[in-house]
Amino acid sequence: MELVFADPVLVRCPASFHDPVFRAPTPDEVRLVAAQVGETPPVVLVFEADAGGPDRATCLVAADQLDIVQGVVFRYWREVAPGERLAPWVQPPVA
Template sequence: MIGWDAVAFRLAAGYDLCYHHGLELVFADPAYVACPTAFQDPVFRAPTPEEAAAVARRLGGTPPVLVAFEADAGGPQPVTCLIAAATLDVVTGTVLRHRPERLAPGERVTERVAP
């Protein structure tokens, strides 16, 4: 997880998240998030009918986007994660976790780096 507020819930993906990442899943207007703050190796799948019904009951209706996945959160078994939101955007491109002297074309700096 790279960031979360009332506007967006962002997941970052890459082979070395210490320095940069190359893919973000941006869930706009998150209405329901059930996942640990740190996890790795998510395996995405369609939500089960039971999961979809449970989230719909909590929210008072069916969300426009509902994503389910299993992930390694450091325990003995994978954890099930659910995210409901208004929209989902997949953003690609190099996102640095440090501020370089100059950015290459297509690069950007994560919002969590101080100016």
């Protein structure tokens, strides 16, 4: 399945991860998002995932909307702002 976020306002995830386990955000995580973006967005999604380290990474995504699409792979993409550069390993999705 693919998670499609509309208007993401905060993304805290490693560049690469697998085996996500989703959970409800804690009140502290919701407060963190609100403090960073000025309000609590409609979608605050948290999951723990294997990112290659000794411990599972906590990942957080906040957005205006979440759509779940069956049968495709998770990916996140946004347009690059003027003057912004991507890490060498980041590739845009193939259309």
